Amino acid sequence: MARRPALSIDSLIGLGAPRLAELALEEAGSNPAFKKRLDAALAAAEGPHAVSAIVDKRLAALERAKGAIGSGRIRAFVEDLSATLKIIAGDLAKIDADGATERLIRLLATADRTLARSAVSDVDIAGVYRAAAAALPALIGRLSADEAAPLADGLYRLAADSRSAVIHASMAEILAATPQGVVETLDARLAKAIEALASSGAGDADWSLRARARRLIELRQRIADARGDVDAFIALESAWPGHAPDSAAIAERLIDAGRAREALEWLSRPAPPAIKMLSMADLRVGLHPRDPGADRRAKLEVLALEALGDREAAQALRWRLFAETLDADMLRQHVARLPDFEDVEALDAAFALVLASPLLHAALRFFIQWPRLDLAERLAVERRKEWDGKRYEALAPAAEALEPKHPLGAVILYRALVDSILDRGLSLAYAPAARYYGALEGLESREAPGWPIELHRHYRAELRRRHGRKYGFWSRVEAEGWR
Numbered sequence: 001m002a003r004r005p006a007l008s009i010d011s012l013i014g015l016g017a018p019r020l021a022e023l024a025l026e027e028a029g030s031n032p033a034f035k036k037r038l039d040a041a042l043a044a045a046e047g048p049h050a051v052s053a054i055v056d057k058r059l060a061a062l063e064r065a066k067g068a069i070g071s072g073r074i075r076a077f078v079e080d081l082s083a084t085l086k087i088i089a090g091d092l093a094k095i096d097a098d099g100a101t102e103r104l105i106r107l108l109a110t111a112d113r114t115l116a117r118s119a120v121s122d123v124d125i126a127g128v129y130r131a132a133a134a135a136l137p138a139l140i141g142r143l144s145a146d147e148a149a150p151l152a153d154g155l156y157r158l159a160a161d162s163r164s165a166v167i168h169a170s171m172a173e174i175l176a177a178t179p180q181g182v183v184e185t186l187d188a189r190l191a192k193a194i195e196a197l198a199s200s201g202a203g204d205a206d207w208s209l210r211a212r213a214r215r216l217i218e219l220r221q222r223i224a225d226a227r228g229d230v231d232a233f234i235a236l237e238s239a240w241p242g243h244a245p246d247s248a249a250i251a252e253r254l255i256d257a258g259r260a261r262e263a264l265e266w267l268s269r270p271a272p273p274a275i276k277m278l279s280m281a282d283l284r285v286g287l288h289p290r291d292p293g294a295d296r297r298a299k300l301e302v303l304a305l306e307a308l309g310d311r312e313a314a315q316a317l318r319w320r321l322f323a324e325t326l327d328a329d330m331l332r333q334h335v336a337r338l339p340d341f342e343d344v345e346a347l348d349a350a351f352a353l354v355l356a357s358p359l360l361h362a363a364l365r366f367f368i369q370w371p372r373l374d375l376a377e378r379l380a381v382e383r384r385k386e387w388d389g390k391r392y393e394a395l396a397p398a399a400e401a402l403e404p405k406h407p408l409g410a411v412i413l414y415r416a417l418v419d420s421i422l423d424r425g426l427s428l429a430y431a432p433a434a435r436y437y438g439a440l441e442g443l444e445s446r447e448a449p450g451w452p453i454e455l456h457r458h459y460r461a462e463l464r465r466r467h468g469r470k471y472g473f474w475s476r477v478e479a480e481g482w483r
Contacts, residue, residue: 048096055092055103058084062110069118069125078124081114085128089135097142104139105154108132111164126166133170137177151178152185159186159219160193160212168215172222187223190216194239213240230257244272248296255300260307267301284393285361287325295321311337322350326359326366351375360386361394368398377402377409381452384412389420392432403439407446412453414440422467434476437463441482 058080069077088107093100111129118125140148155178159171175183197213217236224232230253237245247266254263276289298321305314318334321327331350335343351372357363360383367376376398380387387395399413414436421433444456454462467473 048092048099051087051092051095052099052103055084055088059103059106059110062107062114065113065117067117069114074118074124078128081125081128082131085132085135089132089139093139093142097139098147101136101139101143101147101151102154104132104136105158108136108167109158109162111166112162115164115166129164129166130170133167133174136170137173140174140177143179145179145181148179148182151182152189155182155186156189160190160216163211163215168218171219172226175222175226183223183226187220190220190223194220198240210240214243225253228257230254230259247271248293248300251297251300251304255303255307258307260304263304264301264308267297267304271297282362284391285365286359286388286391287362290325323353326354326357326362328366328369355379355382361388361391364398365394368401371401373402373406373409377406380409380412384453387413387416389416389418392417392420396432396436399436399439403443407443408448408451408453411440411443411456414443415453415459418463422463422470422473425470427472430470430473430476433473434480434482437477438480438482 062081085104085107088100088103092103108129111126115125115129140151143151155174158167162168175186178186194213194216197209197216200209217240221233221236224230224236230250233253234245234250237250245266247269251263251266254260254266271293274291274293276291278287278289298317302314302317302321305311305317315334315337318330318337322330322334335346335350338346354363354366355375355378360379363379364376367373367379380398380402389395395413395417399410399417402410402413417436418433418440421429426433440456440459447455453459
């Protein structure tokens with residue numbers, strides 16, 4: 001059987017212009033976005049003005065639009081928006097980079113309005129705007145000095161007026177591609193706007209004006225970062241009334257600039273009260289909420305101390321952070337900086353600390369991640385009466401990891417899981433409970449003399465006695481082929 005040719009430029013050219021034209025017309029009849037691309041391609045033969053007219057019409061519609069974009073329209077809208085972007089960054093950019101840049105900025109300026117109109121998830125729409133923002137630096141890089149000169153006004157409107165994270169996330173790359181003179185003009189205009197807001201008393205009144213002031217300051221800080229001007233960044237961070245400077249952001253830049261002692265001074269300043277947080281992974285192993293800002297400052301303090309040559313203080317701080325969180329990466333950093341032959345002693349001390357830690361489930365996670373599965377089993381055995389089967393996200397993967405070579409630890413954890421589910425009568429969890437029980441049945445043949453727990457046949461009999469009426473569970477066990 002002949003092999004079908006793959007789609008490629010050469011294979012399509014081989015079809016010939018008449019056949020391709022037929023296919024294009026057929027698709028254009030049912031695909032408005034594709035028809036728009038065809039119209040733009042045809043218009044390009046007439047010159048930039050013809051393509052610009054197509055784009056301007058669509059941009060004007062986006063700038064005026066107010067109606068909600070419902071779920072029934074979202075796909076067609078995204079395809080149309082994407083087609084507009086492709087015309088600007090493709091057809092128009094090839095023949096008029098200046099005009100394409102101007103219109104791409106106009107398209108990006110519609111992000112807030114468009115995203116606000118979306119009545120459903122705006123992920124797809126935001127993706128088009130992210131692609132538009134990513135395309136802007138390359139277009140700016142193609143402009144001559146004269147063409148780039150007016151950019152300051154467009155960038156100011158785009159950056160200062162937009163609240164979209166899509167735009168602000170790309171501003172560093174956009175500014176890096178912008179000629180220095182344009183950036184200086186933009187910076188001066190931002191400075192005047194901030195001064196006007198400050199003199200109006202906005203810092204104490206309207207929250208929206210405060211948010212705008214913060215956006216303007218952050219834009220100036222990005223410009224300062226691009227220049228490598230740490231002092232300008234610090235001055236801006238300290239500029240707005242009622243705002244506590246971000247000492248970690250300042251310290252990070254000071255360390256990079258070789259000014260570690262100043263960084264330590266900033267890190268020693270009292271920080272404002274912060275909301276303590278916890279990741280889902282840490283919540284599952286019973287860690288307590290922590291101030292992420294405090295952790296960030298502590299890690300920066302380590303870097304500053306090392307930069308100043310105070311290795312002992314840096315190592316002491318790393319050890320404290322490890323002891324508080326049982327963070328395996330922090331211990332690795334600590335051990336990596338120890339002199340030769342001291343790492344074994346340090347690891348012994350670290351493992352002893354983990355074995356005795358009140359953060360039981362976090363300790364189990366640590367040994368699984370390190371990995372030290374032998375110590376994970378030791379922890380399981382020594383503290384076998386303390387396991388909380390409700391923490392299945394921690395216990396189940398640990399039991400699976402222990403199964404191949406450390407069956408005793410696996411059995412203890414699987415029993416904790418099964419007992420917890422059946423004791424609480426969680427019928428919705430009977431399916432995983434049956435899997436855990438099946439694992440226990442499979443591990444019975446690997447029981448060894450001297451195990452400090454009852455044999456599986458006794459555990460099974462006791463489970464039948466206590467939970468024999470939980471037919472939903474036992475039927476699932478039997479369906480898995482177990483007794």
